[in-house]
Every structure is written in C-alpha cells, then in structure tokens.
Amino acid sequence: MNLRVGDLVEVRSEAEILATLDERGELESLPFMPEMARFCGRRMTVHKVAHKLCDTISRSGMRRMERAVHLTGARCDGEAHGGCQTACSLYWKEAWLRRVDPDEPQAAPEPEPALLPLLLARTRKDADHYSCQATELLRAAPTCLPFRDLGQYVTDVRSGNAGVGSVVRTFLVGLFNRFQEFSKKVLPRRLWFRRGLRWGFVEG
Structure with missing residues (x-):
C-alpha cells in the first residue's frame, strides 16, 4: 500500500481481519489483540510508518518491521491484559487497513463472533504471563537493522516519519x-x- 504519514485509512471489518490471521491470531507473527477489535470499521490517519523498531527485550538494537504502521490515537487500553496501563501504540499490518477517500461513504461495521474468542484465547502464555504485541515483537521483526543501512533513513523521509x-x-x-x-x-x-x-x- 505504501502508506505515508497523514494518509486516511479505514480499519477493516472483523471478518476481513479474521481471514488474515493464523491459528494463533497473528499475521506475520504480529498478534491482532482483543483491544484492537474496537477500532474495526473506524477511519483513522497514519501517525507513523512502523518500518523499524527498537528492541527493548534483548537490546539487540533496531529491528526491521514489514508492512506496518501506527495509527493516530490507537493505543492499547490493556482491557484484555489484566488492565495493563502501559498504553502501547498499536502496530497495524497494512492488510488490516484500506486507504480511503474522505468523501467515500462509510459502511457500518459488522461484528464477527469468531474473532474475539480467538484473540482472547491467545492473551496468555501461561497462568502467570500475558502475551501481546510487545512481548512478540522479536518474532514479528526478526531481522536486525544495522545502523549503516542507509535505506532506513531514506524511508523515514519518504514516508513522512521525519x-x-x-x-x-x-x-x-x-x-x-x-x-x-x-x-x-x-x-x-x-x-x-x-x-x-x-x-x-x-x-x-
């Protein structure tokens, strides 16, 4: 989709998103979390193109993320993760979004009964540990992005990130x-x- 900062997008319906997910409720190892379902059908703007991220788990440096963005105002409220108050900025795969024209009529969202149970079943690794986008980022972004890779800086400018x-x-x-x-x-x-x-x- 080659999304840029400021682009208007619509979060796809629950049924459309469900069709992109595997049995773990993930796309390319990135979980679609229960807290994200409330945004389905909503129109939002791209805040940043999430083509790279900082590894805060193993501190390996920067990691490359493919086909993902952050949306303005879309943060996790922690409702399905024990009331977590970190308020992480959610990662959205481009496959979960569609670019829209501001004048295009907006359809009413249709709930998909099968989506939320799948997502809720994947919120825990075990009885004592939750699973979310933040805990799975190394799987979702498995490739290290070296400082000398000049392409990342070009992408920052072209995407409008900076x-x-x-x-x-x-x-x-x-x-x-x-x-x-x-x-x-x-x-x-x-x-x-x-x-x-x-x-x-x-x-x-």
Whole structure:
C-alpha cells in the first residue's frame, strides 16, 4: 500500500481481519489483540510508518518491521491484559487497513463472533504471563537493522516519519556514539572525548 504519514485509512471489518490471521491470531507473527477489535470499521490517519523498531527485550538494537504502521490515537487500553496501563501504540499490518477517500461513504461495521474468542484465547502464555504485541515483537521483526543501512533513513523521509534535518541529526548522533564506543576500546583513557560518554554526556 505504501502508506505515508497523514494518509486516511479505514480499519477493516472483523471478518476481513479474521481471514488474515493464523491459528494463533497473528499475521506475520504480529498478534491482532482483543483491544484492537474496537477500532474495526473506524477511519483513522497514519501517525507513523512502523518500518523499524527498537528492541527493548534483548537490546539487540533496531529491528526491521514489514508492512506496518501506527495509527493516530490507537493505543492499547490493556482491557484484555489484566488492565495493563502501559498504553502501547498499536502496530497495524497494512492488510488490516484500506486507504480511503474522505468523501467515500462509510459502511457500518459488522461484528464477527469468531474473532474475539480467538484473540482472547491467545492473551496468555501461561497462568502467570500475558502475551501481546510487545512481548512478540522479536518474532514479528526478526531481522536486525544495522545502523549503516542507509535505506532506513531514506524511508523515514519518504514516508513522512521525519524531515531531512531530523534524520541527518539522528544519523550524526548515532555515528558519534559509535565513535565514542570505539575510542573506549582502542584509545587510552586520557584521549577519550568527554570521558567516552554517548551523546548527551550523562553518566549512569
């Protein structure tokens, strides 16, 4: 679909989304969660194109996500996950959306009785642990995205995620941080710039 920031989309019906999911309630290893069902049939704008994400689980760095976006105002309310209050920004696969024209008539959403039971059955890994998009991100984004992959920065600009100036600054900060890490490995302490600290120069 090549969605961009600001595009108007409509979340597909429960029946259409159900048809994209496997027996785990996932598409390309990304769960469609019970908290997302309330958005079915609604029209929303693309907030960001989610082509990459930060690995906060194993801290492997950036990971590549395929065909996904964040929608403005679409956050998890945690209702099906023990009242979790993290309010994560939900990931939406393009297959769950369709681009619409603002003047196009909006059809009334039709509930799909089979969708919610499937999703609710997959909210727990076991009696003590929940499963959600946040816990499964490494499966949904299995490929590491190296800093030197310049294509990611081009995508940021083309998708509308960020302006050229912001992207250049992000790249330069990343380059500086890598220089600091390298210098701490090969240079004597007296030659470290600002004690070898990463950008921001905050210790701890």
